[in-house]
Amino acid sequence: MVEAPNFEVYAVRYATREARRGEHFYGHDPHDGPMPMDYFVWAAASPDHTVVVDTGFTAEVAARRGREHLRRPAEGLEALGIDCARVPYVVLTHLHYDHVGNLEDFPAAIFVVQEEEMAFWTGRYAGREQFRTLIETDDVLYLVRENFRGRLRFVAGSREIVPGVEVHRTGGHSAGLQVVRVKTGRGNVVLASDATHFYANIEEDRPYSIVSHLAQMYGAFDLVLALADSPDHVVPGHDPLVMQRFPPAREGLEGVAVRIA
Numbered sequence: 001m002v003e004a005p006n007f008e009v010y011a012v013r014y015a016t017r018e019a020r021r022g023e024h025f026y027g028h029d030p031h032d033g034p035m036p037m038d039y040f041v042w043a044a045a046s047p048d049h050t051v052v053v054d055t056g057f058t059a060e061v062a063a064r065r066g067r068e069h070l071r072r073p074a075e076g077l078e079a080l081g082i083d084c085a086r087v088p089y090v091v092l093t094h095l096h097y098d099h100v101g102n103l104e105d106f107p108a109a110i111f112v113v114q115e116e117e118m119a120f121w122t123g124r125y126a127g128r129e130q131f132r133t134l135i136e137t138d139d140v141l142y143l144v145r146e147n148f149r150g151r152l153r154f155v156a157g158s159r160e161i162v163p164g165v166e167v168h169r170t171g172g173h174s175a176g177l178q179v180v181r182v183k184t185g186r187g188n189v190v191l192a193s194d195a196t197h198f199y200a201n202i203e204e205d206r207p208y209s210i211v212s213h214l215a216q217m218y219g220a221f222d223l224v225l226a227l228a229d230s231p232d233h234v235v236p237g238h239d240p241l242v243m244q245r246f247p248p249a250r251e252g253l254e255g256v257a258v259r260i261a
């Protein structure tokens with residue numbers, strides 16, 4: 001059998017906001033202080049395949065929600081040489097507003113979602129206040145519409161998307177949150193998305209404050225650590241440290257995109 005070639009993995013930072021430490025941990029944090037939050041999309045690329053992970057939010061949504069929008073996610077991806085109009089697969093880790101805006105920037109893509117995540121946001125509890133504020137109605141409606149055009153790939157649990165890229169359902173932070181494991185030249189990297197917003201969540205075993213199922217958030221930490229070759233192979237979903245721990249993806253992309261593997 002021919003080995004699947006290794007992927008390169010990138011994180012593109014598209015927005016940021018000032019925040020407090022107390023916002024980022026479930027329950028009380030006795031040591032409150034500034035703890036800013038970055039917003040990312042990710043890409044895994046090999047000679048044969050390109051998979052984008054999440055699509056960020058728009059400048060309009062950023063203004064409405066008080067986030068600082070730095071660039072269109074597609075613009076950051078295109079700086080890496082990715083042609084968004086032709087990307088064949090976009091994994092949507094979950095449907096919260098900061099992960100599934102700008103879907104029309106990927107007109108050729110199949111959107112990979114967990115069945116449970118779509119069911120939740122089209123179901124009984126989606127409209128209750130603590131949940132509905134986490135999504136943009138238009139994003140969910142877009143996916144419902146595109147499903148009738150055959151553009152959604154539903155996963156229930158784990159699945160290989162292309163050789164070397166797999167998704168795995170964790171739940172916890174949202175009903176059907178999924179993470180992405182990528183085979184790279186330095187081993188198996190896990191794009192954890194909001195299974196761990198910050199390195200601190202998983203390292204200190206302290207779930208994030210926005211919860212769908214608390215026990216599953218702990219389960220998500222366990223699964224992410226089991227899937228990654230080491231804790232250093234885990235990429236959190238919102239930590240500004242990602243931009244410091246990894247080198248710029250290309251010359252001139254300092255502060256815009258880093259190469260994770």
Ligand SMILES: [Zn+2]
Pocket residue numbers: 096098099194237238
């Ligand atoms: Zn998020």
